[in-house]
Amino acid sequence: MEEDRKRSVEEEWNSMNSTNHQLSRAHFPPKFLFGVATSAYQVEGAANLGGRGPCIWDKFASTEGKIKDGKDGVVAVDQYHRYKEDVDLIVKMGFSAYRFSISWSRIYPDGLGIQVNNDGIMYYNNLINYLLERGIEPCVTLYHWDLPLHLDESMEGWLSDSIVNYFAIYAETCFANFGDRVKKWITLNEPLQTAVNGYFTGVFAPGRCEHLSPEPYLAAHHQLLAHAEAVSIYRRKFKDLQGGEIGLVVDCEWAEALTDNIEDITAAARRIDFQLGWYLDPIFLGDYPKSMKERLGDLLPVFSDKDKDILRNSVDFVGLNHYTSRFVSHKTNEGDNHYYAIQEVTRIAEWENGAIGEKAASSWLYVVPWGLKKLLNYVAQRYNNPPIHVTENGMDDEDNDTSPLHEMLDDKLRVAYFKGYLASVSMAIKDGVDVRGYFAWSLVDNFEWQQGYTKRFGLVYVDYKNGLARHLKSSAYWFMKFLKGEDGKNGKED
Numbered sequence: 074m075e076e077d078r079k080r081s082v083e084e085e086w087n088s089m090n091s092t093n094h095q096l097s098r099a100h101f102p103p104k105f106l107f108g109v110a111t112s113a114y115q116v117e118g119a120a121n122l123g124g125r126g127p128c129i130w131d132k133f134a135s136t137e138g139k140i141k142d143g144k145d146g147v148v149a150v151d152q153y154h155r156y157k158e159d160v161d162l163i164v165k166m167g168f169s170a171y172r173f174s175i176s177w178s179r180i181y182p183d184g185l186g187i188q189v190n191n192d193g194i195m196y197y198n199n200l201i202n203y204l205l206e207r208g209i210e211p212c213v214t215l216y217h218w219d220l221p222l223h224l225d226e227s228m229e230g231w232l233s234d235s236i237v238n239y240f241a242i243y244a245e246t247c248f249a250n251f252g253d254r255v256k257k258w259i260t261l262n263e264p265l266q267t268a269v270n271g272y273f274t275g276v277f278a279p280g281r282c283e284h285l286s287p288e289p290y291l292a293a294h295h296q297l298l299a300h301a302e303a304v305s306i307y308r309r310k311f312k313d314l315q316g317g318e319i320g321l322v323v324d325c326e327w328a329e330a331l332t333d334n335i336e337d338i339t340a341a342a343r344r345i346d347f348q349l350g351w352y353l354d355p356i357f358l359g360d361y362p363k364s365m366k367e368r369l370g371d372l373l374p375v376f377s378d379k380d381k382d383i384l385r386n387s388v389d390f391v392g393l394n395h396y397t398s399r400f401v402s403h404k405t406n407e408g409d410n411h412y413y414a415i416q417e418v419t420r421i422a423e424w425e426n427g428a429i430g431e432k433a434a435s436s437w438l439y440v441v442p443w444g445l446k447k448l449l450n451y452v453a454q455r456y457n458n459p460p461i462h463v464t465e466n467g468m469d470d471e472d473n474d475t476s477p478l479h480e481m482l483d484d485k486l487r488v489a490y491f492k493g494y495l496a497s498v499s500m501a502i503k504d505g506v507d508v509r510g511y512f513a514w515s516l517v518d519n520f521e522w523q524q525g526y527t528k529r530f531g532l533v534y535v536d537y538k539n540g541l542a543r544h545l546k547s548s549a550y551w552f553m554k555f556l557k558g559e560d561g562k563n564g565k566e567d
């Protein structure tokens with residue numbers, strides 16, 4: 074059944090995909106933004122330098138057994154000291170934007186918002202100024218998972234509503250210091266992953282994993298309110314003067330119904346509600362999705378009228394992180410009501426004679442380019458066609474110590490991945506979806522959270538054994554040609 078479904082979706086995709094073989098920059102609007110993305114904890118390093126305070130990932134990574142290779146982000150790929158080199162690489166590849174995140178505990182070391190750390194301000198000033206000098210637009214995420222440790226230890230981080238106020242103070246400090254030059258702001262990265270992996274499976278910091286608890290829903294709720302408060306401050310105090318835009322980054326794996334049965338179709342819709350609707354419904358439609366409210370009952374917090382007001386339309390654009398897709402079918406739940414069971418879905422990626430797409434290195438990541446076109450159309454339809462930036466998209470290779478460097482650099486599957494997913498974006502634009510930008514994840518190989526340095530998502534290879542030297546992969550050369558308007562046929566410089 075899976076194989077048949079796959080065949081039919083792929084036939085539909087191929088018949089639409091007449092643009093794929095001739096994919097070029099010209100298929101995107103002239104002002105369409107092409108960028109690369111990273112996050113502070115994953116690339117910056119200098120964890121104990123420049124007055125930075127500890128964050129929850131410092132503690133989590135130093136806890137035995139949490140990270141696959143036992144490593145951490147104390148040095149990472151040392152972008153703190155090499156930011157010029159990295160910005161020069163962005164320029165060389167021909168991108169015009171860089172999405173990076175600010176480390177909250179570099180600005181406010183204990184998160185309390187009393188004493189700003191001037192060295193931290195100086196670092197981001199230098200980075201932003203250098204980006205602008207080289208003609209690259211800075212797109213700044215305020216929170217990409219590295220909560221100041223003190224806020225977790227003294228008041229349970231995202232579980233407490235006091236975090237809303239601390240986040241607001243931090244956000245305001247960033248707007249005031251950098252907003253004269255930063256015109257694209259993102260409040261939070263993937264609140265879904267923080268809620269589910271930080272407060273349910275426990276594979277992300279702060280590693281909470283009580284089986285049946287309201288924690289993931291509370292963490293999500295407070296993230297939404299913190300987002301809305303920051304946006305409200307930006308719009309009231311800065312937007313007129315600075316003229317920038319502000320949004321939220323959500324992530325979603327596409328859920329394709331396995332059959333045309335109504336049970337499977339509603340299961341797939343529910344799967345999307347539990348990822349995307351959880352965050353976008355309160356913003357665009359005024360409350361959590363009905364499917365979540367019905368199933369979760371008292372586990373799901375309730376918005377006050379004041380909350381609803383501040384959340385409504387609290388984005389200028391939707392940031393969408395997307396990597397992969399699943400077939401989804403209905404599965405009756407036998408009494409368990411934690412985040413996954415309550416959804417009553419089976420997610421199908423592999424079956425006896427096949428899989429939904431080629432496998433990347435991370436076990437959750439399959440190459441399914443048609444999923445992005447469907448997801449973009451879904452967002453446009455459900456939320457009245459808001460401006461969208463694809464803020465992350467990419468795939469990883471296994472770190473393989475024994476392979477010679479030139480083999481590691483020739484990332485053919487990644488080139489195919491980007492070609493397919495970009496074709497998907499260009500088709501969505503043709504369908505009328507208001508996509509304004511696309512950011513490849515990631516600029517460089519980096520600290521891949523619980524998988525440490527064992528997975529490589531970069532367009533640029535980092536040689537961890539040889540002084541963190543950077544080497545462009547074939548995918549970087551492919552982008553270079555694509556962005557110049559030339560066809561990177563084999564993805565190699567010739």
Ligand code: PNW
Pocket residue numbers: 112115262263266324326394396437465514521522530
């Ligand atoms: C994103 N999933 O996380 C993050 O924003 C990045 O920091 C990270 O490096 C990148 O994706 C690659 O993992 C995700 O399981 C992690 O669907 C997991 C999922 C999605 C996004």
